[in-house]
Amino acid sequence: MKELVIVETDLNNPKHAEAVLFSTDQYARDAMGMKRPLDENVKKQLIGRLKEFPSYVGFLAFMDDQPAGVANCVYSFSTFKAQKVINIHDLAVNPQFRGNGIGEALLAEVERKAIKENCCKVTLEVREDNRARNLYERAGFSYGEPRMFFMEKEI
Template sequence: MEIKIEQPDLELCDFTNPQHCAALCDLINEYITHPMGGGEPLSDSQKLRLLDGLESHPKAITLFVLNDRAIAGVLNAFVNFSTFKCKPMINVHDVFVSDEYRGKGLGRKLIQGIIEIGKSLSCGKITLEVRVDNSTAQNLYKSEGFEEGNDPMYFWTRPL
């Protein structure tokens, strides 16, 4: 799966680049500890598992958005297959922009970037989950053409 990005303010994560690895871990920790994440920061061993897991996953996409060459946000997504569309699809798992860079349209650039990637991979759709109480993200996603499915769905989970 070869992915190319044409937008100069977007960059795919290079897992051989220590700055990229550090930025990814920092952003995910900021996201996890943010009120919308509601969790505990990753331990050092979890950070290594995160980096190794994303790098070794054959269908993972980790996309950074830059602000004046600084990594300001991240989008993690995974290519899957839609049996109904009979085409690949992308599921967006994380979209996060660091607090200091919010309000600059960087989340929109991440969403537009994954849409561009989806088109280049001939995907049939892009899916994502969004919290009911996250109206800011909902407004962004709606403005980029996302909508609730024809039959609204719950996102259920079973921890293992």
């Protein structure tokens, strides 16, 4: 039987840093990501830049000690509740490990952290065509009222 372990990311641990980089690159290559690998300069800078970013919190899934998925998150703040928020920026399960409950396990770990840190909510953005939308809905995520859209302007 396969062993699934979810851990909070320690970017000073080389195994964790390598797993974050590998899983984030796998996500970037996916149709739900950028459909291409991370740029080489991004790969060189990512871990160091995350270490410098004080609101980063991450979680890694390992299946039989192999990197199986990642949740890259950041703390934000709700002015309406005067409490912290955890935003899931990336939630990805590496292709060979999909269908094993890893996404659910990562979401559950983010939620446990949010409760421990007295956050008022966990947020994420999801593409309308993302195959994981059902996972997020089963985990209790909803569009809310009024329905909001994620917009961006690249600079």
